[in-house]
Amino acid sequence: xxxxxxxxxxIFRNAILSLFIxxxxxxxMFITFYIxxxxxxxxxxxxxxxxxxxKQKDQ
Amino acid sequence: MIKFIEEIFRNLNTWGLTALTFxxxxxxxxxxxxxxxxxxxxxxxxxxxxxxxxxxxxxxxAYFGLKFLPHAFPAAKGTLSWIPFTFGALIIAIADDLTxxxxxxxxxxxxxxxxxxxxxxxxxxxxxxMASRQNIWYTFFFSQTYVTTILVYLGLGYPALFVKAIKSxxxxxxxxxxxxxxxxxxxxxxxxxxxxxxxxxSTPATHHAHHADVTDDGVGYYKGNFGNMFFLWDIIFDxxxxxxxxxxxxxxxxxEGDEWYAQLFWPVLxxxxxGSELSAEGPIVREDVPKQFANEDDQEERxxxxxxxxxxxxxxxxxxxxxx
Numbered sequence: 001x002x003x004x005x006x007x008x009x010x011i012f013r014n015a016i017l018s019l020f021i022x023x024x025x026x027x028x029m030f031i032t033f034y035i036x037x038x039x040x041x042x043x044x045x046x047x048x049x050x051x052x053x054x055k056q057k058d059q
Numbered sequence: 060m061i062k063f064i065e066e067i068f069r070n071l072n073t074w075g076l077t078a079l080t081f082x083x084x085x086x087x088x089x090x091x092x093x094x095x096x097x098x099x100x101x102x103x104x105x106x107x108x109x110x111x112x113x114x115x116x117x118x119x120x121a122y123f124g125l126k127f128l129p130h131a132f133p134a135a136k137g138t139l140s141w142i143p144f145t146f147g148a149l150i151i152a153i154a155d156d157l158t159x160x161x162x163x164x165x166x167x168x169x170x171x172x173x174x175x176x177x178x179x180x181x182x183x184x185x186x187x188x189m190a191s192r193q194n195i196w197y198t199f200f201f202s203q204t205y206v207t208t209i210l211v212y213l214g215l216g217y218p219a220l221f222v223k224a225i226k227s228x229x230x231x232x233x234x235x236x237x238x239x240x241x242x243x244x245x246x247x248x249x250x251x252x253x254x255x256x257x258x259x260x261s262t263p264a265t266h267h268a269h270h271a272d273v274t275d276d277g278v279g280y281y282k283g284n285f286g287n288m289f290f291l292w293d294i295i296f297d298x299x300x301x302x303x304x305x306x307x308x309x310x311x312x313x314x315e316g317d318e319w320y321a322q323l324f325w326p327v328l329x330x331x332x333x334g335s336e337l338s339a340e341g342p343i344v345r346e347d348v349p350k351q352f353a354n355e356d357d358q359e360e361r362x363x364x365x366x367x368x369x370x371x372x373x374x375x376x377x378x379x380x381x382x383x
Binding site: 001002003007011014015017018021022024025026028029032040041043 | 342
């Protein structure tokens with residue numbers, strides 16, 4: 001039993017739109033950061049560095 | 060205040076949602092909402108589907124999150140923990156629920172996948188008893204579970220705590236046989252809220268329509284309404300049907316009570332019901348049994364229902380040919 005061609009076509013069309021929806025919150029987030037001039041991922045890098053430095057010190 | 064809300068969600072995820080399931084289930088049963096359809100076979104299936112995945116799938120997901128991911132991608136742990144809560148919650152909600160929408164929709168639209176999802180639809184009633192009713196493989200490969208586990212591993216565990224609880228609440232209430240959404244359709248000033256609500260999240264009316272044993276009768280629509288937490292996906296992808304009514308009967312029109320173990324473990328175990336989709340020689344997808352010809356009693360009952368409708372009583376008194 002095969003899936004009707006029209007169903008397969010609709011699935012593909014909707015799947016492409018879904019990729020955009022998956023990306024939407026990430027795009028919105030980076031637009032917000034750009035407007036606010038924030039770079040929170042850099043803060044995380046600093047924090048990680050501090051932790052790794054701490055580990056080195058401990059060793 | 061934030062601590063208090065956080066505590067509520069923590070408790071919901073640990074014991075609260077389970078308690079809610081039992082309280083709702085008890086209320087449904089006490090109100091007689093399962094009718095006489097909760098036979099021994101259905102009861103065994105519902106109980107097995109509630110417990111077995113917790114013993115089998117739970118440890119598998121735990122292994123994936125606690126052992127496999129740290130072993131395969133040790134450097135990735137917590138790399139997204141810098142994402143603010145609001146965006147983290149939005150990312151998790153969309154990633155989890157849209158993935159489940161697709162998983163669910165494909166099991167309806169790709170014929171060879173249907174039998175893995177059939178167990179959820181064979182229940183001739185709605186309620187907490189059947190909310191977790193799934194074939195074991197369908198539960199095992201629940202794609203959104205793994206997507207969310209990956210996102211938690213990457214650092215979105217805190218927003219996941221809230222999204223998981225809200226999603227679980229919405230989906231449980233959408234499966235419940237208590238129609239909590241009815242006042243929104245009956246009370247006129249609540250109509251604008253109903254309009255937004257039924258397009259945003261799954262409600263009993265829209266999700267019950269998905270579980271109807273007929274489709275395209277104006278109420279039942281098992282060919283769509285695939286959304287779990289968000290109904291918005293059905294609106295966007297044109298798979299939605301909103302009627303603000305509840306189907307008269309649920310399940311699969313040709314269901315003859317396949318053994319509970321066959322429904323849980325198919326294709327490892329097969330049904331002994333001849334002609335069933337789960338039997339060894341059964342069709343991949345069996346055609347619906349037209350309801351009006353299913354049996355004579357149903358036909359008589361339907362005619363009585365039609366005659367009892369006030370508008371038809373008035374119409375037939377002037378034009379008797381309307382019922383022919």
